Amino acid sequence: MLTRRCLLALSLVVATTLGAHAADSKYGNFIFVKPGQLDLGKLLAPAPDPNSETQKRDLATVLEVQKTRTPAQVERAVADNPLSIYRFADVVGPDFSAARYPQVDAFFKRMFNDSRILVLSSKDVWDRPRPYVVSKDVQPVGELPKAPGSYPSGHAIFGYLSAIILANMLPEKATALYERGYEYGTNRVVTGVHFPTDLEGGRMAATAIAAALLQSEQFRTELEAAKTELRKGLGLSINAASSSAR
Secondary structure: OOOHHHHHHHHHHHHHHHHOOOOOEOOEOOOOOOOOOOOHHHHOOOOOOOOOHHHHHHHHHHHHHHHHOOHHHHHHHHHOOOOOHHHHHHHHOOOOOOOOOHHHHHHHHHHHHHHHHHHHHHHHHHOOOOHHHHOOOOOOOOOOOOOOOOOOOHHHHHHHHHHHHHHHHOHHHHHHHHHHHHHHHHHHHHOOOOOHHHHHHHHHHHHHHHHHHOOOHHHHHHHHHHHHHHHHHOOOOOOOOOOOOO
């Protein structure tokens, strides 16, 4: 029969072992970011108060964009609804696909695992209602988001984080990549599912997430491998690329 002291020791071992595999948050396990390393709830400015002038300006902007958006803008914005790194093919190149770049595909999926956890956790902090919930005058287009919280914008984070990392891999295309990443978020106002300040918070969050990821040696190693595959596939010199951790 095990003594109480043995049982206590065993429980500590089990707890330690299970702790390594337990979810880092209710949204899953981190791969690169350490639990507690980045708290967006303490870094981002609070979402605008529902009765503030900022909120009124936010809603007015959404309604103005709704009034002036063209069919072509709506089509492109709706096409950006899926969180897909391959929406950057218009900048990276027409053959930018998972089939062509499997290592790049796996790397970005792992990166966005961590980003998703951080994004959803931060939305819980503010739980800001989306524009079409705040006002019946807002007429959203395309598929409505599954996550109820509007601040910060997950699409703005996805788009800008993608731009930051791709620009580290392809510094020759940095300007165009950042512009595309910026547009990725802006299209969420076009579809009527986000406020402008949601996008501002998202872009700030993306920068913070990128900084946290680049502190991980594992992340930097996988980034370099993915960059090599991408640059070779595009016919670009490996040595010509500036340091990924710049």
